[in-house]
């Protein structure tokens with residue numbers, strides 16, 4: 001079996017739950033050819049990626065997939081790219097609110113995901129759950145994580161990807177997606193990485 005490190009975030013921005021962790025914790029421990037290791041990470045610039053890297057050093061995964069909430073989206077959106085930018089419109093859970101800063105001062109401008117995002121989005125749609133490739137993960141903590149991981153694992157065999165998901169129905173926000181659909185979509189996504 002191959003190893004997949006999959007992460008979800010703690011709640012942020014006044015929400016009581018984060019559907020990313022709600023979904024990740026309910027995923028089966030084995031999907032397709034992968035055994036999953038699940039990790040909850042904080043919504044804090046820099047620290048979140050460090051937590052992922054720390055766990056990855058311990059388990060040496062074949063692939064890392066991070067999941068995050070993207071309020072306002074109505075589809076499951078695999079992210080194509082991470083950019084070298086931190087810009088927060090709300091503070092993170094440690095009170096950091098960077099404004100137009102680089103993640104790494106001498107880093108590349110951007111990295112493409114090393115997961116087949118188009119194939120993943122198509123497969124999720126075919127399974128009856130709305131999905132769409134996204135060309136921006138924003139400039140908040142989710143982008144911080146995907147950019148840092150893509151930079152760390154560039155030119156290695158370790159695949160790195162990020163999937164944003166909508167609010168789940170339990171959060172009383174619109175648009176939202178039932179948690180069951182989010183889970184179904186993620187399972188199909190993982191079967192196609």
Ligand code: PCA
Pocket residue numbers: 009012018020043067068069070137138139140141142143
């Ligand atoms: N979404 C935020 C950070 C944590 C999360 O679930 C983002 O899109 O950056």
